Amino acid sequence: MIYRVAMFSAFAAVLTLSATLFAGDWPQWRGPNRDAISTETGLLKAWPVDGPPLAWKITGVGEGYSSVSIVNGKIYTLGDLEDGSYLIALNEADGSELWKTRIGDAGGHKGYPGTRSTPTFDSGQLFALNQYADFVCVDANSGELVWKVNLNDDFNGKMMSGWKYSESALVDGNQVVITPGGKEGAVVALDRTTGKQIWRTSEWTDAAGYSSVIIATIEGTRQYIQLTGQSVAGIDPKTGEVLWVAERQGKTAVIPTPVVDGNVVFVTSGYGVGCNAFRVTKTGDAWKTEELYANKGIANHHGGVVLLDGHVFGSTNGAFRCLDLSSGELTFEGRSVGKGATVYADGHLYLRAEKGPVALIKATPKGLEEVSRFDQPDRSKRNAWAHPVIANGKLYLRDQDILLCYDLSE
Numbered sequence: 001m002i003y004r005v006a007m008f009s010a011f012a013a014v015l016t017l018s019a020t021l022f023a024g025d026w027p028q029w030r031g032p033n034r035d036a037i038s039t040e041t042g043l044l045k046a047w048p049v050d051g052p053p054l055a056w057k058i059t060g061v062g063e064g065y066s067s068v069s070i071v072n073g074k075i076y077t078l079g080d081l082e083d084g085s086y087l088i089a090l091n092e093a094d095g096s097e098l099w100k101t102r103i104g105d106a107g108g109h110k111g112y113p114g115t116r117s118t119p120t121f122d123s124g125q126l127f128a129l130n131q132y133a134d135f136v137c138v139d140a141n142s143g144e145l146v147w148k149v150n151l152n153d154d155f156n157g158k159m160m161s162g163w164k165y166s167e168s169a170l171v172d173g174n175q176v177v178i179t180p181g182g183k184e185g186a187v188v189a190l191d192r193t194t195g196k197q198i199w200r201t202s203e204w205t206d207a208a209g210y211s212s213v214i215i216a217t218i219e220g221t222r223q224y225i226q227l228t229g230q231s232v233a234g235i236d237p238k239t240g241e242v243l244w245v246a247e248r249q250g251k252t253a254v255i256p257t258p259v260v261d262g263n264v265v266f267v268t269s270g271y272g273v274g275c276n277a278f279r280v281t282k283t284g285d286a287w288k289t290e291e292l293y294a295n296k297g298i299a300n301h302h303g304g305v306v307l308l309d310g311h312v313f314g315s316t317n318g319a320f321r322c323l324d325l326s327s328g329e330l331t332f333e334g335r336s337v338g339k340g341a342t343v344y345a346d347g348h349l350y351l352r353a354e355k356g357p358v359a360l361i362k363a364t365p366k367g368l369e370e371v372s373r374f375d376q377p378d379r380s381k382r383n384a385w386a387h388p389v390i391a392n393g394k395l396y397l398r399d400q401d402i403l404l405c406y407d408l409s410e
Contacts, residue, residue, distance in 0.1 A: 038343065041346050052407055062088070066119075068398060117129045130165070163253060174193070185204065222237060230250070232258060251272065268299060303339065303341030306344045313363070315341075341388060
């Protein structure tokens with residue numbers, strides 16, 4: 001059943017608000033373009049032994065592994081509080097709470113309770129998915145619920161394993177795209193004003209993994225790309241027609257977001273699987289995929305990879321590696337702070353290890369050059385799986401109930 005608690009007129013009013021983002025904002029999972037790349041400059045080129053200056057630290061964002069989105073002076077995240085999972089808004093200046101909205105139950109899979117996904121901001125609205133498949137649209141200023149669906153109850157969703165939903169929704173124009181998975185279609189597009197289905201990929205019925213949809217233009221055709229535990233596919237944004245599918249078998253949990261360079265789609269996952277690159281081509285109306293390579297050069301578990309100038313950077317277990325996208329060959333492998341999540345800004349890669357330390361690494365394919373590192377204070381007892389965020393000259397680290405904000409400005 002779809003729940004709607006605000007009328008279309010309320011949504012129309014929201015759209016009259018300024019949708020302009022600040023240059024350094026981070027409005028969704030992996031940043032403005034979902035590639036973990038920040039365009040900010042003027043950031044510190046090295047850190048003191050204790051890390052960049054700590055601007056502020058707060059508690060109260062709840063249990064879970066969600067990262068943050070930052071738009072127009074506000075921070076948005078998800079977390080489990082005592083009585084449920086909440087979508088939370090904070091003041092970017094000091095981390096003070098602005099509002100919080102309960103969207104479902106708290107809990108999770110065995111030893112990993114809490115939310116997993118990152119809210120998506122677009123034109124005054126937030127879209128968020130909790131671990132129990134509750135998917136909501138709320139007013140970003142007030143936290144008022146606009147509509148709510150459940151990927152299991154409303155779309156007969158199915159996941160590849162039982163570690164609960166982790167995807168961060170993609171908003172594209174008048175529609176919001178999410179992956180319930182299952183026999184009725186892997187991916188669905190919903191009307192952002194009502195939550196009603198626009199289309200679903202009925203001919204592509206993989207179970208959902210833990211990856212998130214991206215937008216890419218391949219052979220002149222704009223499309224959505226999603227990775228599951230069984231394959232990777234390109235989808236027509238207007239109709240939901242599946243343009244192409246490349247079989248690619250994952251294991252246990254397929255998590256990292258794909259990256260695309262021209263007509264080459266690169267995917268990776270852990271549990272011994274590794275990485276694959278596919279060349280996608282079109283002749284007339286016919287699409288074709290060709291596997292360029294499949295190897296274990298980068299077998300990224302959960303922290304994602306960054307594509308820069310034809311090279312892919314990311315962690316594989318405890319190693320940090322760089323792979324040449326065209327050949328699939330490693331250009332370097334080295335040790336830094338350990339297995340973790342990677343983002344890029346101003347000539348450097350930021351590696352946040354799941355055990356807590358953070359490293360600043362020169363973004364060069366010639367070899368691992370770690371510039372600085374520091375240990376995150378007040379570490380929780382759980383793995384630090386929330387991806388770091390760089391926005392408006394600040395570095396944000398979420399660790400369960402704690403959110404830390406560091407000043408990166410030179």
